[in-house]
Amino acid sequence: DQQVKQNSPSLSVQEGRISILNCDYTNSMFDYFLWYKKYPAEGPTFLISISSIKDKNEDGRFTVFLNKSAKHLSLHIVPSQPGDSAVYFCAASHSNSGYALNFGKGTSLLVTP
């Protein structure tokens, strides 16, 4: 059963606007959440993460928000750039499983000029 869900397979945003990618999870044991970015024919690269003790983490144009009560997190990209076009994976982990990553199915973001 998928414990991490990304219900939007794709998203298209104009350059300069905000991109919001959403992720839901079902396992309340998860205590660390990560976003990975993936270009075709490359491995995933780490983007940003957040611990369950926080509700927001910001790194430049990227901000991740965590709502533990709703078991929901989101990634905001402001402003969006054409180079941000990629597949974004949400992942969650918990210490009881050795921090093995549980991935969502990914959201393909297209930023148009």
Place this chain on the structure above:
Amino acid sequence: NAGVTQTPKFQVLKTGQSMTLQCAQDMNHEYMSWYRQDPGMGLRLIHYSVGAGITDQGEVPNGYNVSRSTTEDFPLRLLSAAPSQTSVYFCASREGYGYTFGSGTRLTVV
């Protein structure tokens, strides 16, 4: 510092053949893992290792074998390839919370 290196990048196998996907890291990470990615799916954990001599199964271990004789290397063996194992395979190593992934091996089983 090469990070995580996977070889080969592409491979075509016939059903029933065996092969080994290689993974090496030069960051002295204790934790290494193998994932597979199928179309429309996220990455799924096959096997992982928390150090030399220690391995364990992930979510989808059937048909795969691993061993960890050194910190640097974590090969994934397909014992008898099946078309269902057609996928892109990623190796990753971890220090703390941060995972570093290799660039992947695209495997086709015909």
